[in-house]
Amino acid sequence: MSVPTVVHHNKLSEIYDKATVQVPRYEALLKKFEERYGTKKPDLLIRSPGRVNVIGEHIDYCFFSVLPMAVEADIIMAIQLTDEPVIEVANTNPDFPATKFDLPKDGSPVDIDATKSDWVNYFRCGLVVGQDYLKKNNYPCTKGIKVLIDGNVPTGSGLSSSAAFVVCSTLCTLLANGYTDVSKKLLTQLSTVCEQHVGVNSGGMDQSASIWGLKDHALFVSFLPDLNVVEFGFPETNPKLEFVIANSLVVSNKQETGPVNYNLRVVEVTLGALLMAKKLNLTIKPDGNLQAGTFRGVVDAYFANDKTPYGQDIEDSRKKLDKMIELVDELITQKDGYTTEQIASELEMSVDELKTKFMTKYPVRYEVLKLYRRAYHVFTEAKRVLDFLSLLQNPPADSQKLIADLGNLMNQSQDSQRDYFNNSLPQLDEICSIARENGAAGARITGAGFGGSTVLLTPANKSQQVIDALKKDYYKKHYPKITDEELADALLVSKPGSGTTIIDNLSLE
Numbered sequence: 001m002s003v004p005t006v007v008h009h010n011k012l013s014e015i016y017d018k019a020t021v022q023v024p025r026y027e028a029l030l031k032k033f034e035e036r037y038g039t040k041k042p043d044l045l046i047r048s049p050g051r052v053n054v055i056g057e058h059i060d061y062c063f064f065s066v067l068p069m070a071v072e073a074d075i076i077m078a079i080q081l082t083d084e085p086v087i088e089v090a091n092t093n094p095d096f097p098a099t100k101f102d103l104p105k106d107g108s109p110v111d112i113d114a115t116k117s118d119w120v121n122y123f124r125c126g127l128v129v130g131q132d133y134l135k136k137n138n139y140p141c142t143k144g145i146k147v148l149i150d151g152n153v154p155t156g157s158g159l160s161s162s163a164a165f166v167v168c169s170t171l172c173t174l175l176a177n178g179y180t181d182v183s184k185k186l187l188t189q190l191s192t193v194c195e196q197h198v199g200v201n202s203g204g205m206d207q208s209a210s211i212w213g214l215k216d217h218a219l220f221v222s223f224l225p226d227l228n229v230v231e232f233g234f235p236e237t238n239p240k241l242e243f244v245i246a247n248s249l250v251v252s253n254k255q256e257t258g259p260v261n262y263n264l265r266v267v268e269v270t271l272g273a274l275l276m277a278k279k280l281n282l283t284i285k286p287d288g289n290l291q292a293g294t295f296r297g298v299v300d301a302y303f304a305n306d307k308t309p310y311g312q313d314i315e316d317s318r319k320k321l322d323k324m325i326e327l328v329d330e331l332i333t334q335k336d337g338y339t340t341e342q343i344a345s346e347l348e349m350s351v352d353e354l355k356t357k358f359m360t361k362y363p364v365r366y367e368v369l370k371l372y373r374r375a376y377h378v379f380t381e382a383k384r385v386l387d388f389l390s391l392l393q394n395p396p397a398d399s400q401k402l403i404a405d406l407g408n409l410m411n412q413s414q415d416s417q418r419d420y421f422n423n424s425l426p427q428l429d430e431i432c433s434i435a436r437e438n439g440a441a442g443a444r445i446t447g448a449g450f451g452g453s454t455v456l457l458t459p460a461n462k463s464q465q466v467i468d469a470l471k472k473d474y475y476k477k478h479y480p481k482i483t484d485e486e487l488a489d490a491l492l493v494s495k496p497g498s499g500t501t502i503i504d505n506l507s508l509e
Contacts, residue, residue, distance in 0.1 A: 050153035051209035060205035063296035070213020082144035126169025163206030166194035213499030252451030337368025407441025414444035423449030
């Protein structure tokens, strides 16, 4: 069986749905590249897209499957290689100042100061991860890199600009140093750990969607027993299905808010898994972001003697998740949350031991650890993903019923994020409410939440009505000075786009 490698294209029409719209952008990038680095043709030209997650939020780092798709918005890197061990990183956007730094002469990794919100740190992440892999495989890491970056994935929008960035920087590092046949699986594995170097304990969904994206297809991404990506199209419906992406314009910075948002959720789901395993007398694999165990590990251990492993059959897996949801209610007794002392006692650990093991590398802040709410969301969301996939694989004959059923699952996901995972905000709730009232079948946060964007499943004949209502009742209300250009960036109808691409001998004709 062949290993899928990162795709190569030489025409924008092979990458984008509306290639002509992209031509001026690429022309401007190459012109600025020549002005800055003195050469018209880059040695390497690569791009990686953002993503929208259709359903399956905050469960990738619990090792449950998710349903994302790539979008057309992307990060592009034009790269010149040199024999001088210097890295120069610049951006077409003047708001992001250029930086130049030397590669350490002793071969040690470049320094990343995770306490500083420095945009170039995301390039350093890919450099560190890529060089580490190259050295372990006896590749020299001596090439200097001059890179000019252009991005149109809005920062902090929940469309995963950071994942697209680190995928590009990791790929750039590998290609620059002679590692040319980069498999999609390897690039996913390497780039998934990138953001941990800037203090964000991320999962692998964003990188998977960015790398494996395929035009007009969504992706069913599984992480165990190994990374597996299945591409599938949406059933034909009348009217057609569309996805409207609405950016709340509340910026979500995972790095800066991690201690009370993203990283805290990782700690809570880890402790929730350990608590369930303890009460069920199970031994679970010490995996996951904190290398201590996951909710998926609880499922696998609980059903270890079952003839059908979890994930092998959709119907069977749904039943297994129903059982887990029952066990969450039964086992996690402190429904309003556990103090540090309470969970340490439950796990038969000292408070100091608990803090050292789970809260030191990625510091967190909290009053109580809401283990019940997090567990309930994770298991019900994992089941909603399988319910959604089952509908796509076996759609009802009635298009209206299919649209309504898919939308209902997305609405349940949003309600769970609001009430159990607590990663919604009033602005996000408001967008979802307005969209549903004006014809969207389903509306939910996409991405980490705490700001960022929503994805709205909309019959094509209702999309404009939804967009007009959001302009009037959300954007003009909260941002009365918003321009038409800003509105166009905040509200768009998206189709599934192509994944990470190496662009060879680009033709702009």
